[in-house]
Amino acid sequence: MGKKLLIHNDKVPGIHTLEVYRQHGGYASVEKALKTMSPEAIVEEVKKSGLRGRGGAGFPTGMKWSFLAKPEGVARYLVCNADESEPGTFKDRYLMEKIPHALVEGMITSSFALGAKTSYIYIRGEYFYVARILEAAIAEAYAAGFLGKNILGTGYDLDLYVQVGAGAYICGEETALLESLEGKRGNPRIKPPFPAIAGLYGCPTVVNNVETIAAVVPIINMGGEEYAKIGIGRSTGTKLISASGHINKPGVYEIELGLPVEEFIYSDEYCGGIWKNKKMKACIPGGSSVPILPTELLLKTAAGEPRLMSYESLSDGGFATGSMLGSGGFIVFDEDTNIAENLYTFTRFYHHESCGQCSPCREGTGWMEKIAHRIVHGHGKASDIDLLWDIQKRIEGNTICPLGDAAAWPVASAIRHFRAEFEAMIPKTELAH
Amino acid sequence: MAKVTIDGQTVEVPDGTTILQAARMIGGDVAPPTMCYHSKLKTSGGYCRTCIVKVSKGSDKDPRPMPKLVASCRTTVMDGMEVQNNTSPEVVDARKGVVEFLLINHPLDCPVCDQAGECHLQDLGYKNGGEGTRFDFERRTFERKDIGDKIQLHMNRCILCYRCVKTADQICDGRVHGVMNRGDVSEISTYIEKAIDNDFSGNMIDVCPVGALTDKTFRFKSRVWFTKPMDAHRDCKKCSGKVTLWEKGDEVLRVTGRKDQWGEVEEWICNDCRFDHKKITDWVIEGPRKIDHKSVISQNHYMKLAQPHYKKLDK
Ligand SMILES: Cc1cc2nc3c(=O)[nH]c(=O)nc-3n(C[C@H](O)[C@H](O)[C@H](O)COP(=O)(O)O)c2cc1C
Ligand code: SF4
């Protein structure tokens, strides 16, 4: 059994209430942090822990926090990114739904560390019922003196709000999220300036993923150094994985980083193997945006090393033979899956979700969907596969925000590893030309 | 001050200058093409991606190259920075890609488009695009819309450069919102109609780099290259009164703001000057407007193409 720090109590009856959560050690990090530590010391612990952002990019959290500008007399904000819209990713929902106080506790401790007096949880529109759960938890925390004025008599004030979005994937991009939170159209901002300098309402802001903020709780409780002992190399701690697709036991699993991929898929503690006694064909290990890998490259790196569930190991080999840990949306495909059809679904998604600000993404995503649609419906042209390749290449790296890359990578990797499947769908008459 | 080298040419510029502005100071072909940047509009630029360049050296302090191509209109120079525009095959190819993206859904109905001849997209495609198109699907279409009684919106031709949105935002009052929907069905919104009661709404026509926003009072009156641009002014209480008149014979067919060599308006003009003063006698004529040589409406072209025709008409 691997160590669990985030959802170890998920099956405890009533854990969503403050009372039961407290009985299981809840809010200890708030007591410790606010009463015995300085904000700088908390940032230091988070740095020592080696925690990396769980929203997808894996940026070191302690470093991000230390970049936060602190001009005199200007408010600072902590914003929790609970937009969770990446296809294949549903771990934040699980955490918030089952143990809402874990996020509230993390928000209080983190806000204190950053000197924020007002903090927000921005949650996707489709999670409205989860927002209600969070609001109930926040109300309990106010009543118990963990939020509001003079928290636990320490003189620290914090207000925490839940803001429900309208259900746009792009509002998970941190600057689009801030625009949306300000009540504007959710268009990503052109950077610089970065949120650490000018974020919400132009004030210095940290945006962190739900799981990142929840991980601050065990880090403060056990100390950064202890936390850093869990995991492997620069991939410290535990990670929530949303496992879906053709496996026996889809669900949310907390793993210690460094767990072999093979064990994660086949052990009964986790995915329990491929369903219906079939073989695995491919897997997208980190949410729809990261490259798909065929089984051979998923289980072993190109150099023949066993692949591990860690930031470094999953990206070993670059995009040619590797992928990314991303948000931990682990999607498994069995041998009967048509990769081209799956790709068509993704191209539809990115086309639908593009905000439309910049030309390559606005126009390119729609074009890729049209071509993928034509291929899977048997009307593809011989030149279509190369054309798809060319379009994604011209989107990648040339857009305002990473959604352009997110739309390009699945196309590139599907063609890179499964070109023959696309070719098989092009009519023979076409190929003869 | 910061020293920056673009395509091998070095200039010294004040701190905070963008790569694009520095390149324009050098001038000529070194200046990347632009569609969405407009010098008189705050926060413009960054959207179209035609001005992308390669930063091969970040600065003297940190010589690392930038990992991706950057929008030159939104990237500030650093001392010792080295930039490649036309000298980078990567930039030339990526830009060709951007032009293709801008054109895949574009109607290219230039023969019936009032913008033809002064259209930035025509210039861009001609200079930086590829031949033909690889897009063989039906193009996206929208209904034509009136934005008040003087401006027409052909959304089909819009490249979503956000210039009109920023104009409405920054120089007109009463604007509600600029863009509806998202992705490739985004539309310049009808809410923008609320900006029409405003004295300065006509400037949205001038900032539109394509034929999406056109002057209804000029509609189908003439091809641009058959009109003669003349600088003129009048005493105006609302604006500077400095305009360009587009004349045909003794008639003023259209009044616009004066545009600089990059096609960007120099000073905003009010709707009174633009729509309600169309007699030559309303104006003090200063002389012919210089138009950049690359444009079809330049003096040269005008002399060569249009003058004989005019002589006949003028008699
Ligand atoms: C299109 C797009 C969608 C994103 N969606 C999410 C999301 O739903 N949740 C999230 O935490 N981060 C998302 N991100 C990443 C955020 O921009 C940001 O990096 C993250 O919230 C930072 O938190 P972290 O450092 O704790 O990971 C998205 C990024 C992009 C480009
Ligand atoms: S890359 Fe796509 S989603 Fe991001 S700003 Fe550009 S159009 Fe919008």
Ligand code: SF4
């Ligand atoms: S906007 Fe420009 S390219 Fe488009 S139809 Fe008009 S003149 Fe032609």
Ligand code: SF4
């Ligand atoms: S209508 Fe014209 S100015 Fe407005 S966004 Fe479209 S192209 Fe730009």
Ligand code: FES
């Ligand atoms: S002009 Fe720079 S991005 Fe459009």
